[in-house]
Amino acid sequence: MAKNIYEKIWDAHLVLDEPGKEAVLYIDRHYVHEVTSPQAFEGLRLAERKVRRPERTFATMDHNIPTTDRSQPIRDEMSRLQVETLKKNCDEFGVACFDMKDRRNGIVHVIGPELGLTQPGFTIVCGDSHTSTHGAFGALAFGIGTSEVEHVLATQTLLQKKSKTMEVRVNGVLPNGITAKDVILAIIGKIGTAGGTGYVIEYTGDVIRALSMEGRMTVCNMTIEGGARAGLISPDEKTFEYLKGREYLNGTPHEKLVEQWKQFASDPGCKYDVLVELDAKDIEPQVTWGTSPGMVSGVSTKTPVLREIDDANTRLSTEKALQYMGLDEGVPLTAVTINKMFLGSCTNGRMEDLRAAAKVVRGYKVNPKIDQAIVVPGSHHVKEQAEQEGLDKVFKDAGFEWREAGCSMCLAMNDDRLDPGDRCASTSNRNFEGRQGKGGRTHLVSPAMAVAAAIKGHFVDIRDWQYN
Amino acid sequence: MQPFIKLTGVVAPLEALNVDTDQIIPKQFLKRIGRTGFDDALFFDWRFNADGSLNPDFEFNAPRYKGASILLAKDNFGCGSSREHAPWALLDYGILCILAPSFADIFYNNCFNNGMLPIRLPEATIEALFKEVRATVGYQLTIDLPNNKIVKPDGSSIAFELDAFKKECLLNGWDTVGLTLRHEDKIAAFEKARAIA
Ligand code: SF4
Numbered sequence: 309m310a311k312n313i314y315e316k317i318w319d320a321h322l323v324l325d326e327p328g329k330e331a332v333l334y335i336d337r338h339y340v341h342e343v344t345s346p347q348a349f350e351g352l353r354l355a356e357r358k359v360r361r362p363e364r365t366f367a368t369m370d371h372n373i374p375t376t377d378r379s380q381p382i383r384d385e386m387s388r389l390q391v392e393t394l395k396k397n398c399d400e401f402g403v404a405c406f407d408m409k410d411r412r413n414g415i416v417h418v419i420g421p422e423l424g425l426t427q428p429g430f431t432i433v434c435g436d437s438h439t440s441t442h443g444a445f446g447a448l449a450f451g452i453g454t455s456e457v458e459h460v461l462a463t464q465t466l467l468q469k470k471s472k473t474m475e476v477r478v479n480g481v482l483p484n485g486i487t488a489k490d491v492i493l494a495i496i497g498k499i500g501t502a503g504g505t506g507y508v509i510e511y512t513g514d515v516i517r518a519l520s521m522e523g524r525m526t527v528c529n530m531t532i533e534g535g536a537r538a539g540l541i542s543p544d545e546k547t548f549e550y551l552k553g554r555e556y557l558n559g560t561p562h563e564k565l566v567e568q569w570k571q572f573a574s575d576p577g578c579k580y581d582v583l584v585e586l587d588a589k590d591i592e593p594q595v596t597w598g599t600s601p602g603m604v605s606g607v608s609t610k611t612p613v614l615r616e617i618d619d620a621n622t623r624l625s626t627e628k629a630l631q632y633m634g635l636d637e638g639v640p641l642t643a644v645t646i647n648k649m650f651l652g653s654c655t656n657g658r659m660e661d662l663r664a665a666a667k668v669v670r671g672y673k674v675n676p677k678i679d680q681a682i683v684v685p686g687s688h689h690v691k692e693q694a695e696q697e698g699l700d701k702v703f704k705d706a707g708f709e710w711r712e713a714g715c716s717m718c719l720a721m722n723d724d725r726l727d728p729g730d731r732c733a734s735t736s737n738r739n740f741e742g743r744q745g746k747g748g749r750t751h752l753v754s755p756a757m758a759v760a761a762a763i764k765g766h767f768v769d770i771r772d773w774q775y776n
Numbered sequence: 777m778q779p780f781i782k783l784t785g786v787v788a789p790l791e792a793l794n795v796d797t798d799q800i801i802p803k804q805f806l807k808r809i810g811r812t813g814f815d816d817a818l819f820f821d822w823r824f825n826a827d828g829s830l831n832p833d834f835e836f837n838a839p840r841y842k843g844a845s846i847l848l849a850k851d852n853f854g855c856g857s858s859r860e861h862a863p864w865a866l867l868d869y870g871i872l873c874i875l876a877p878s879f880a881d882i883f884y885n886n887c888f889n890n891g892m893l894p895i896r897l898p899e900a901t902i903e904a905l906f907k908e909v910r911a912t913v914g915y916q917l918t919i920d921l922p923n924n925k926i927v928k929p930d931g932s933s934i935a936f937e938l939d940a941f942k943k944e945c946l947l948n949g950w951d952t953v954g955l956t957l958r959h960e961d962k963i964a965a966f967e968k969a970r971a972i973a
Pocket of ligand 1: 370371415416417436438653654655714715718719736737
């Protein structure tokens, strides 16, 4: 019988499937970061348990670390303690840890693929909801809670119920100026923030096939914002090409790996429980106007008008969101002015994102009304590569700050954050109340849209941009 | 883990769609490395004013809901970040059961791993409960897990569904790591078959 990729990976990882119980699923790769792991390691210690497969576990520090001078110790005492605790735990339990000074350091979801740790057909988990990113490689990857982190550390397995599957097919050819970020925001706008709950999504269609691996990661990254825990893309030549020669694949001939990986591609004629279809020609550059990623619209449209909303709960939440965002009803999105900009995160902090943004920036300056515009590469490796290509100079010449890699203002656990009332064009994935700093207002956009807004001081339609 | 069998308690309403875990517990509290002591962090930005005083406009803060152990919530509760600090904060505050039309997946699972019971109910049932809770000061519900029902003050009851395995774990207060380790031989056999050294 024809199987989709989710069914194939599920079947290949079943350790035990007893009726009336949850299945015991084997986990190939476990990523760990400093925020969601200390209590899990502590749990192991209390129960006198070991990490079953330390060589399948990789840790990095990304959430708390400063994006400024790394030669200085972390000033915030609690952040420092958390980072040091991770290092100590990894040393004690024999887990590889890429600390702040390691050349492999970066945001967990950026470095996994970069190092070749993420591979097609794998099951991958991490105490982090954006683990869905790794689905771009045809891996079943999803976020788990800290108790589950402890479970995986101790047993290298996870208890799971099989999900239903949803095919999200994006047809056609992306118009100029439309990016992977716009595609996924449009998908969330269509299915809603809870639309994927209980499902695993497989993204298909010509648009997805045409996306680069980096674009595919952007799409899978925000799967969680549509409520689905995991989003996958069946592996193809692009996947294999991207992984070729990556650091942690050394030793196994590429052809042999490809042979293995290919088996996980969805079979022609396989079935899904639900189908959602979008057409590329209907997708505009997207801008979120509210406090949930589903509160999103094309840049040529306006903020909602309350009396046009029928459902009482939706009307109330829209009213609350507009109030928090400090926006009136029916305002054109291009009239919304910003005072801060953040380019980075595991959604849009990779090379392709920086290149696309730099192309927009060339020959322009950050608008004098902007208080801060920071560019934060997703990993140390991305930073190095960008500097080799001279992108750092392009940004700096235009008045952007060029930072060290990390999560930074995506969630503002370090010093990079919005002040109350700030309005930010951000390439990250969440526009929740206070996400980027208490009282801060976040508009999610693509990298090109973010830097263009920083240059003009308000949102603009990137399709009309004059490139230098 | 404490078994969850029967619970009678005050119900507190939370009037918001898509309550995300950033809202349940904001990032600054995620720097802690312990598993408890998060009660003051719960709904921090909503519950407290800038000067640290209680925000009287936040319904959850009303004296009539003090000591609540059941939370009445709306669609897609617990979406966003996977942080288990969210159920920890609810638990530390005293909330053991949450009623909502739907929950985000990761949050839903995290609750069970802390001996908490999230219950999905039809939207209309939830809306009716919101009305009843607001109409009666000290409104209490009894959650009867063995019989899969919620008993209302007037003695009538609402049935709910729950996965049989999750129910068994809650009733017994089982630690799933311990449960899985009983299958150590199966895990080892799986690794052997796949040549995982
Ligand atoms: S960049 Fe943002 S979303 Fe990604 S892992 Fe870091 S905090 Fe989470």
